[in-house]
Amino acid sequence: MKSFNLGLLPRLVVAIILGILIGSFLPEPVVRVLVTFNSIFGNFLSFVIPLIIVGFVAPGIAELGAGAGKLLFITTAIAYISTLISGFFAFGVSTTLLPGIVQQSSQFAASNPEEALLQGFFTIDMPPIMGVMSALIIAFILGIGMAAIKEKTLYNFMSEFQQIIQMVITNVIIPLLPVHVCGIFANMTYAGEVARILSVFGKVFVIVIACHLIIILFQFTVACLYSGKSLITCLKNQIPGYLTAIGTQSSAATIPVNVECAKNNGVSQGVREFVVPLCATIHLSGSTITLTTCAIAVMMLSGMPVTLGKMAGFILMLGITMVAAPGVPGGAVMAALGILESMLGFGEAELALMIALYLTQDSFGTACNVSGDNAIALIVDKIAQRMNLKTA
Numbered sequence: 001m002k003s004f005n006l007g008l009l010p011r012l013v014v015a016i017i018l019g020i021l022i023g024s025f026l027p028e029p030v031v032r033v034l035v036t037f038n039s040i041f042g043n044f045l046s047f048v049i050p051l052i053i054v055g056f057v058a059p060g061i062a063e064l065g066a067g068a069g070k071l072l073f074i075t076t077a078i079a080y081i082s083t084l085i086s087g088f089f090a091f092g093v094s095t096t097l098l099p100g101i102v103q104q105s106s107q108f109a110a111s112n113p114e115e116a117l118l119q120g121f122f123t124i125d126m127p128p129i130m131g132v133m134s135a136l137i138i139a140f141i142l143g144i145g146m147a148a149i150k151e152k153t154l155y156n157f158m159s160e161f162q163q164i165i166q167m168v169i170t171n172v173i174i175p176l177l178p179v180h181v182c183g184i185f186a187n188m189t190y191a192g193e194v195a196r197i198l199s200v201f202g203k204v205f206v207i208v209i210a211c212h213l214i215i216i217l218f219q220f221t222v223a224c225l226y227s228g229k230s231l232i233t234c235l236k237n238q239i240p241g242y243l244t245a246i247g248t249q250s251s252a253a254t255i256p257v258n259v260e261c262a263k264n265n266g267v268s269q270g271v272r273e274f275v276v277p278l279c280a281t282i283h284l285s286g287s288t289i290t291l292t293t294c295a296i297a298v299m300m301l302s303g304m305p306v307t308l309g310k311m312a313g314f315i316l317m318l319g320i321t322m323v324a325a326p327g328v329p330g331g332a333v334m335a336a337l338g339i340l341e342s343m344l345g346f347g348e349a350e351l352a353l354m355i356a357l358y359l360t361q362d363s364f365g366t367a368c369n370v371s372g373d374n375a376i377a378l379i380v381d382k383i384a385q386r387m388n389l390k391t392a
Contacts, residue, residue, distance in 0.1 A: 012359050023189025028118065034183030041180050041337050042348035047126040048168060049338045050135035053321075055165035056335060058139040059158045062146035074383055075275055079283035080319050086195075086215050086285035087315035090292040093211055095306060098293075101203045102300040114265030115244050131142050135338065136317075167336055174300055178357060183350040196303065200356065204297045208361055212368035215253040217327035219285070219375035227382040229265060234378065238371050245367035251280040253371045262377045268271045271381040279373035284322040286368025287332035291318060293339060294357040298350050314343045332365070333358040 024033060130138070140353060146155045188197060220238070224231040241258040245251065255277055262272035299306050319338050322332060333355055340346040340354060358365075 008334055011131050011354065012180045012181060015043055015258040016356065017180040019182040020189050022182070024096065028190070031186050032118050032121055034186050035118050037345050038162060038180055038183040038187070038348065038352070039120040042351070043107045043126040045123060045173065045337065045351070046341070048165075048173070049130050049341065051165055052169070052334060053135040053338050054142070054178045055137045055158070055162045057157070058142040058146070062143045062155055062158070070387070071274065071380065071384060072278075075278055075376065075380050076282060077113060078379060079279055080374065082219060082283060082285050082372055083288050083319040083322060084315060087288045087292045087318060089215060090211055090289040091296070091308075091311050091315065093207065095294040097207055098204070098297055098300055102297060111311070118190060127166060131342070146150050169331070173334065173381050177359075180352055181356045184349060184356070200297060200301060201360070204293060205361055207274025208290050208293050211293065212286050215285055215289060216368055216371045219372045223375040223378040227378045229378060234265050238374055240353040241370050241374065242367045245370045246363045251366055251369050254366070255280055258370050258374060259379055262374050265374060265378060267377045267381045268384070271384055272377055275377040276373055279376055280370065282322070283373055283376060284332055284369050285372045286365035287322060288315070288318055289368065290358055290361060290365045291333065291336050291354075294354055295344060297357065298346070298353050299344065301353070302350055304345065313338060317343065
């Protein structure tokens with residue numbers, strides 16, 4: 001008999017509904033059982049975050065450096081610039097629209113957990129083996145070093161370590177996320193905060209999707225102006241890749257279709273077979289828009305100050321961290337948890353809200369990511385023609 005596997009997004013929706021029902025109708029001890037799980041899971045997540053950073057950033061940098069060349073540098077630079085543009089665009093839109101949506105007069109209870117949110121029956125301390133910034137520095141040193149010395153011993157070790165961490169994410173963290181989200185919403189409902197949170201969720205979702213579509217149009221407009229291609233034709237050719245990404249929720253799974261879209265756009269074989277797979281890993285403009293917008297929404301809900309200085313540092317680091325995003329649903333938010341915690345001061349409740357907000361639109365973020373990849377392919381193809389560069 002064929003087993004039925006409910007996808008992550010439906011499970012997340014069910015978890016939110018169950019959390020609201022539990023917080024509304026069941027007694028405090030039941031809610032506290034879920035809160036106890038949240039406390040333990042949150043501590044485990046904090047423990048794993050530095051390992052995720054080291055396990056994914058170090059091999060990612062090493063892989064980029066291993067094939068270092070002009071075309072690789074150009075593609076990586078364009079991808080990073082595109083990510084930064086997307087992040088600062090999302091910052092501008094969010095700081096303009098969200099203050100009118102999020103009423104700070106009634107701050108999210110997570111800012112005063114002792115007064116509003118329930119506490120668990122007990123907790124288990126799991127102190128991380130290193131801080132987030134220490135993990136980032138170690139990852140940069142190891143990644144650059146592995147690329148420079150061109151030896152395989154440490155690289156093979158780090159690749160296997162990356163596989164272990166990916167297994168932890170795929171088999172432990174992702175399956176337990178719905179339970180974690182259920183507990184968070186049960187606690188917020190019990191504290192009387194959930195109605196306002198959900199009203200913000202829907203509006204943030206609309207803003208994020210609109211930003212995705214605008215940035216795709218911007219990326220293809222720039223690419224077509226530079227390459228001399230027809231904007232309407234290129235956008236039409238990208239539709240299969242966009243829809244495939246929505247369905248698969250995976251940039252990697254969309255690569256074959258996206259390469260075909262690039263072929264229809266007239267991108268040369270060498271460039272499209274090099275740029276599209278590479279950008280599926282390093283270019284996450286849609287994810288950056290989502291993370292930036294959701295982070296600002298959560299900060300406003302929590303009564304935390306949103307400043308250009310703080311968000312600029314976050315966006316600049318986010319562009320680098322996206323290289324480490326695991327190839328699983330919600331992988332980008334997993335990779336970003338460390339800097340959300342260290343640079344924006346997010347606690348357990350804020351991180352859980354970020355995960356919930358992000359996963360509700362992950363398919364559309366992925367679709368934006370892969371669409372931008374083909375815009376970059378158009379630009380790189382034109383540069384390669386003008387500079388007579390080769391992909392090998």
